[in-house]
Amino acid sequence: MTDTPLLQLDGLTKGYPGVMANDDVSLSIAAGEVHALLGENGAGKSTLVKMIYGLVKPDAGRMKMFGKPYDPTDPHAARTAGVGMVFQHFSLFDALTVAENIALGMENAPKMRELSRRIREVSETYGLPLAPDRTVGDLSAGERQRVEIIRCLLQDPKLLIMDEPTSVLTPQEVEILFKTLRKLSAEGTAILYISHKLGEIRALCDSATILRLGKVVGHCTPSETSAREMAEMMVGNTLQTPVRAGKTPGDVVLELKNLSARSPSAFGMPLREISVSVRRGEILGIGGVAGNGQDELLAALSGETLSPRGTILFQNSDVGLMGPTMRRAVGILSAPEERLGHAAVPDMSLTENAMLTGAAREGLDRGGLLDWRAARDFAKRIIEAFDVRTPGPANAARSLSGGNLQKFVIGREVLQRPELLVVNQPTWGVDASAAAAIRQALLDLAENGAAIVVISQDLDELMEISDRFAALNEGRLSEPRPAQELSVEEIGLMMGGSHGMEVAHV
Amino acid sequence: MDLSAINPLLFVAGFLVAATPLIFAAIGELVAEKSGVLNLGVEGMMITGAICGFATAVETGSPLLGFAAAAAGGAALSLLFAFLTQVTLANQVASGLALTLFGLGLSALLGQGYVGVKPPRLGDIDFGPLADIPVIGPILFTHDIILYLGIALVAGVWVLLRFTRAGLILRAVGESHNAAHALGYKVRRIRTLAIVFGGACAGLGGAYISLIRVPQWTEGMTAGVGWIALALVVFASWKPWRLLLGAYLFGGITQLQLNLQGAGVAIPVEYLAMSPYLITILVLVILSADKSAAPASLGRNFHASG
Numbered sequence: 001m002t003d004t005p006l007l008q009l010d011g012l013t014k015g016y017p018g019v020m021a022n023d024d025v026s027l028s029i030a031a032g033e034v035h036a037l038l039g040e041n042g043a044g045k046s047t048l049v050k051m052i053y054g055l056v057k058p059d060a061g062r063m064k065m066f067g068k069p070y071d072p073t074d075p076h077a078a079r080t081a082g083v084g085m086v087f088q089h090f091s092l093f094d095a096l097t098v099a100e101n102i103a104l105g106m107e108n109a110p111k112m113r114e115l116s117r118r119i120r121e122v123s124e125t126y127g128l129p130l131a132p133d134r135t136v137g138d139l140s141a142g143e144r145q146r147v148e149i150i151r152c153l154l155q156d157p158k159l160l161i162m163d164e165p166t167s168v169l170t171p172q173e174v175e176i177l178f179k180t181l182r183k184l185s186a187e188g189t190a191i192l193y194i195s196h197k198l199g200e201i202r203a204l205c206d207s208a209t210i211l212r213l214g215k216v217v218g219h220c221t222p223s224e225t226s227a228r229e230m231a232e233m234m235v236g237n238t239l240q241t242p243v244r245a246g247k248t249p250g251d252v253v254l255e256l257k258n259l260s261a262r263s264p265s266a267f268g269m270p271l272r273e274i275s276v277s278v279r280r281g282e283i284l285g286i287g288g289v290a291g292n293g294q295d296e297l298l299a300a301l302s303g304e305t306l307s308p309r310g311t312i313l314f315q316n317s318d319v320g321l322m323g324p325t326m327r328r329a330v331g332i333l334s335a336p337e338e339r340l341g342h343a344a345v346p347d348m349s350l351t352e353n354a355m356l357t358g359a360a361r362e363g364l365d366r367g368g369l370l371d372w373r374a375a376r377d378f379a380k381r382i383i384e385a386f387d388v389r390t391p392g393p394a395n396a397a398r399s400l401s402g403g404n405l406q407k408f409v410i411g412r413e414v415l416q417r418p419e420l421l422v423v424n425q426p427t428w429g430v431d432a433s434a435a436a437a438i439r440q441a442l443l444d445l446a447e448n449g450a451a452i453v454v455i456s457q458d459l460d461e462l463m464e465i466s467d468r469f470a471a472l473n474e475g476r477l478s479e480p481r482p483a484q485e486l487s488v489e490e491i492g493l494m495m496g497g498s499h500g501m502e503v504a505h506v
Numbered sequence: 507m508d509l510s511a512i513n514p515l516l517f518v519a520g521f522l523v524a525a526t527p528l529i530f531a532a533i534g535e536l537v538a539e540k541s542g543v544l545n546l547g548v549e550g551m552m553i554t555g556a557i558c559g560f561a562t563a564v565e566t567g568s569p570l571l572g573f574a575a576a577a578a579g580g581a582a583l584s585l586l587f588a589f590l591t592q593v594t595l596a597n598q599v600a601s602g603l604a605l606t607l608f609g610l611g612l613s614a615l616l617g618q619g620y621v622g623v624k625p626p627r628l629g630d631i632d633f634g635p636l637a638d639i640p641v642i643g644p645i646l647f648t649h650d651i652i653l654y655l656g657i658a659l660v661a662g663v664w665v666l667l668r669f670t671r672a673g674l675i676l677r678a679v680g681e682s683h684n685a686a687h688a689l690g691y692k693v694r695r696i697r698t699l700a701i702v703f704g705g706a707c708a709g710l711g712g713a714y715i716s717l718i719r720v721p722q723w724t725e726g727m728t729a730g731v732g733w734i735a736l737a738l739v740v741f742a743s744w745k746p747w748r749l750l751l752g753a754y755l756f757g758g759i760t761q762l763q764l765n766l767q768g769a770g771v772a773i774p775v776e777y778l779a780m781s782p783y784l785i786t787i788l789v790l791v792i793l794s795a796d797k798s799a800a801p802a803s804l805g806r807n808f809h810a811s812g
Contacts, residue, residue, distance in 0.1 A: 055688065075690030091685035093678050095802065104678050105689050109671065 004067045006031045006190045007052070007159055012061035014047055021047035023214040024061070029159065034181065034191045036201045036222060039211035040234050040431035045194050048211070049161050052192070053085045054078035065158075079107050084152030085161040086145065094137035098147050101136055105151040122153050126180045141290050142173040149180065160184065161192045166200060170289050171459070171492035178204055196432070197460070198227035212236055235433050249467070250280030253451035254301075254332075254420050255313040261300050269293040271300060272475040278420070278451040283442065285466025285483060286455045288495050293475040294424055294455050295337065301422045301453065302334035303327040314420065329360045331419030335409050337428060337455075339402065343409040346398035350390065353397050354379040354412055361416045378415070386411035387437065403434035410438050414445050421445060424455040439465050459491060471495045512765045518645045522653060523719055525757025527552070527711040527728075529656040531735035532742075532749050533663055534707025539739055540667065541700035542680035542803035546602025547587050548708050549732025550609020555580040555709025556716040557613040560625055560723045563713075569628035573652060573713050580709020581702045583609055588701040592694045595807045610726060620723040628652065628718060652714055657750070659707070664746040676700060680801035683808040693808045708732065734783070741790030744800065748790075756786040 005028035014022045022044045029035045039045050050056040052063065054072030063070045065081060072078040078085075092101050099116050103109035110118070116132040123130045128146040136144060145165060152160055162181075166174045181191055181204065195201055201208060202222045210218045210233045218233050255277040262270045271293050278284045288294060299305045300312070307320035319327055324334075336342040344353045355375040359365045364375045379393035386407040390400055397405055410426055426442065427435035443465055446452050455472075456462050462469055463483055470480035473496030481494075531548050538545050558579030563572025583605065590601040631654070633647040667673040676696060679686045683693045715731070716723055734756065742749035759782040767778055 054690070075688070079690075087688060091682075091688040093681040093685055095681050095799070096674075096678065100674055100678075103671070104674060104686075104691075 005029060005064075006033075006066065007070070008064040008067075009048075009052075010062045010064070012048065012051060012058045012063070014044075014051060014056060014058050020044075020214045022051070022058070025211070025214070025216055026061075027209045027216065027219075029190045029192060031158070031190055032185050032188045033207065034185050034193060034205045036205035036208035037192060037194045037211065038198075038201065038208055038230060038234055040433075043211040043234070044214040045211055046163065047214075049085065049163060049192065049194065052078070052159075053083060053161060076107060079105075079155060082156070082158035083161065084155060084157035084159070085163070086148040086152060086165055087163055092136050092144055092147060094135070096136060097132065098130060098134050098136060098139075099132040101147055102132075102151045102154065105148075106155060118154060119150060122150050126150075126153065126183060127176060128180060142169050142176075145169070145177070149177075153184075157189060159190045159192065161194075163194045164196070165193075166195065166197060170495050171488050174200070198222075198230050199460075201230070202227060210234055231432055235431075249282040250449065251315075252277045253280050253315060254278045254453070257311050257313065259300060259307055259311040261296055261305055261307060263293075263296050264299070264305060268296060269475045271296050274477045276470060276477055276480060278453060280449050280451055281446055282468070283446050283452045283454055283466045284480060285462035285469045286453065286472055286477070287457065287459055287462050287469060287491065288472035290457055292472045292496075294457075294472060296475070297472065297477075298334060298336055298422055298424045298455060301332065301420075302336070303332070325360060328357065328416075331361075331417075332422070333357070333361075333413040333416055333418035333420070334422040335413050335424070335426065337424040339405050339409055340398060344397040344405060347396055349396055350383070350388075350393040350400075350408060351376045351379045353408075354382060354393070357412060358416055382408055382411040382415055385415060386441065403430040406430050407434055407438060410441060414441050418445070418450050420451045420453070422453045422455070425457065426454060427456075427458065427461060435461070459488070469494075512769060515641065515644045517761055517765055519648060521754065521758040521761040522645070522649065523757075524761050525753040526653050526656045527714045527719065527731050528735055528738065528753040528756060529660060529750060530711030530714060531708045531732055532738045532753060533656075533659055533746065534704035534711075535735055536739045536742075536744060536746065536749060537663060537676070537707075538697075538700045538704035539804055540680045540744060540801055541676050541697045542683060542801050542806065542808075543591065543697050543701055543704075544598050544602065544805035545584070545587055545605070545701060545704055546599060546736065547583070547605025547609065548704075548735050549728060549730065550606035551580040551583050551705045551708035552609075552712035552715075552728045552732045552735075553613040553726065554583045554609045554712065556712030556728060557617045557620070557723065558709065559713025560716040561616065561620055563625045563717055564620060564623055567626050569626050569717055570651075572625070572717055573710060576709040576713030577706040578709070580712065581706040583612075584701050584705020584708070585698075587705070588698045591807065592698050592701075595809065598805050598807065606732070614725045617723050617725065621725075623723065625717050625721050625723075627721065650718060652710070652718065655710075656714075660746045660750045667746070677801070680803055683803050683806070687808070697808075708735075711735070734786075737787065738790070740800070741787065752786060752790050755789060756782050759785050 008028040010026050012022050012025045025048055037045050037048065047056060051058050054075045054077050070081060072081060099112055099119060102119060103115055109115060119130065119132045128150060130143060130146050130150060136147060165177060169177065185191055193201070193205055205222045208220050208222045209216055210230065212234060220230065256274050259274040260271055269292055300307055303322055303324035309318055309320055312320040314330065314332060319330065319332065340346045345356065351372065355364050355370060358378050362374065362378050364371050364378065376393050382388065383390060383393060388408045388411065389404050400408065406427065410423065413421055426438050430438065439461065442452055442454065454462065454466060466483045468480040469483040469486055469491070471478045471494035478494045531552055535545060535548055555576035559572040559576030562575035563569045587601055587605050590596040591598050628650045630648050630650055637643045637647040667677060675691055679691060679693050679696045687693050712728055715728060720727060738749060738752045742752050763778040763781050767775055
C-alpha cells in the first residue's frame, strides 16, 4: 500500500429537501484496499458513491485522487479517471447483447469483433465465464452481474465500486465473486464495497466505514469486529434477535400435489410438478435465486393464477379454482415481493390500501358500500402494531420509505389472522431493525397456529425463521428438509447453485 | 369489367409513389419510438409539412426548397412535442393527440390562400439509358429524387441502428432510460433529437403528398396516413426493412383498389376502399408473431433523480 491514498474524501455534504443525505463525510481508500461502506437504508451510502461516480454533485467538500483534486461532472469523467461501478439494480439493457451492453459503458469502445475477443480474454483471466453474443434478458442474475463487472474491468479501473453485489447470488456465485475481487485487490485495484451482509464484509474487507443518517459514526477493521458490534454501530442501539419458541406442528393446512403452472410473463419461469405440504404452526422457507419460479409460486398460492382441480388443497378442500378474493375469505393471505405496484397501490392512501386486501376479512364493506371509518381504524391498528413511521393513514403508500411500507404491507396481512400466509421477500431492501421486527411478527404468527410460507433470497433470514427449508430451481421445488441441520454448502447445492461451479475450483 | 385496362407497369410505378409518404412518416416515427418516445402527432406533423412545403414551393417556384421547408415545418412542430414531453414531462399520448389536432388546424389556417393553386412539378431523375430497359426501366427509373431519398433513408436508419454506436445509444435509451442515465447518457437530449428527426421525416412525407402524389392543397389531405404510419411501425416490429415491405404492401393495395374501381369490378367501392387497411394489418400481424418486442421504455417519461 502506498502512502498517498488512492481516493480521499474530505467533508462531503449533500442535502435534499428535508434530508441531509451526506453530512461532512470523510474517508480514504488506499490502492489495493477493500473498503466496506456500512449503514442502514437511508444512511446515505448510495448518495456517497453516486458522488464519487459523478452522478450527483456534492454541495460541499472535496475529493482527491492520488493527491490531485478529483471533481467528476458526469460518469464519463469518472470512468476516464479510473472509477468503475457495479450497480445494485443492474444498469443493463435486457434486449441488447452482452457485448452491446458492455460497449455502452465504455469510453472508447472498440469494434464489436475486437470487443468480443477482449470480453472472452478478461472473462477467462478472472474466471467469469460469459458469452459476448448472448442477449442479457436470458441471463441469470449471477451472469448479469458478470456483465457489469467485466464492463468495469475492461477499462482497467483503479477503484471499483460495488453496491450490494451479492444480494442476488447463490453462495457458490458469491465465492466466485470474492475470488475475483481478491485477485483484483492483489493487483492493486481498490474496491469500495457496500453491503448489508456483515458476514461477507468480515470475510472480504480490510477496513470499514459506518454511516448513520448521513454521518460517519465510526471506522473499524471488520476481521477484528464482530458482526453484532457492526450491526449495533449501524443501528445506533442494541439489536434484538428474533426469538422462536419450540413448538410442534399441527395438522396439514396446505398441500400442493404436482402443481405445474405456466408463467404469465415471457421472461418468467414455469412451475414444474411441485408437491409439498405445510402444517399449522410451521414456517416453510423457500430459497432460490431470483427468477426460478418465486413470483409464479406466489401467484399460484394467492390465486392470481388459477390451478387445475386437485393440485392445491387447503384444509382438505380444493382451492385451485378460487380467485384471490375467495382465497382471502377462507384464510389464505399473501404479500408479494414488489411493494410499490403489487402489494400496495403507490398513489393510494394507507387507508385505501388497507381496504383493498382487508375488505373481506375485516368486514370493511357492507352490502357493497365501503366503511371508510372501519378501514381507517384498521390502517391505524397496523401502523401502531407494526411501528410504521408515517404521519397518518391518509398518507400515500408511495411516501413511505421501503422499510416502513414493507412493515405496513406485512402487518396488514398478519392482522387479518390468516390461516395460511404466503410472503415473498418479506425484508427485501429493509434495514436491520425493521427486518427483525417483521421476522418476529412472522414467528409470532406461526406460534399462534398459522401456517406460513416464506419465499426469500436471503438465506440468513430463511435459516433464522424457517422450520423446514426447500429450494426453488428452474421451477422445481426440492424436498423440504429441517432447516437446523443444513449447512451453507448443502443449501447452495439445493439451490442448484452450479452456475460456474467449475470455476470455483480453479 | 375490364381488367386489361390496368397497365401493370404504371401500376407498379404508381404504388412506389403511393407508398413514399408512408415510408417517410413511418421511418421517422420508428427512430423516435426506438428512443422510447411515442409520438402520436405524426398526422399533425405530416399535414403541417404538407402545407409548409406546398406554400414554399408555390412562392419560390422550387419544389426542392419546398421539401426543405416541409422538413423544417415538421421538425418545428415536433419541437413543441419535445418541449411538452421532455421538459415539462407531460403525458406523451395526450401531447401527441394534441399535436395532431393542432397541426390539422394550423395547416388549414396556413393553407387558406392555396386552395386550387397548382404547385411547380419536381422532375424525374434522368437515368439515361437505364430508363429504357424494358419493364424495369419504367418501374424503377422514372421517379423523382425524393422517392429514392425515402428508400435511402430506410437503409440509412437500418445501418444506424444496427452497426453504429450512435444507434446503439439510441436503442439503449429506448430500452431503459434509467440504466442509460446511470451510464451517463443524456436521455432527454437524445430523445429530443429523435423526436425532431421524426418530425422532419413526417414533414417530408406530408409534402410528398401535396407536391407529388396529389399535387394540390386541400384541408386534411393526409387523410390518416400518419395513423397508418404509426400502426405500421408497431406491426413491422420496429424493423426498417419490414417497415418498407409493409409500406409497399399498403401502397400496392391502395393502387390496386383504385385501379379495380376504375375497371368497374362488381365489388362495392367501400369494400375496395377498406381493403388496403385490412390486408396490410393482417399481413403485418402475421409477420409480427415473433417475439421481437417494443422498446421497453416506450411511452414512459424519464424523471432524473439526484
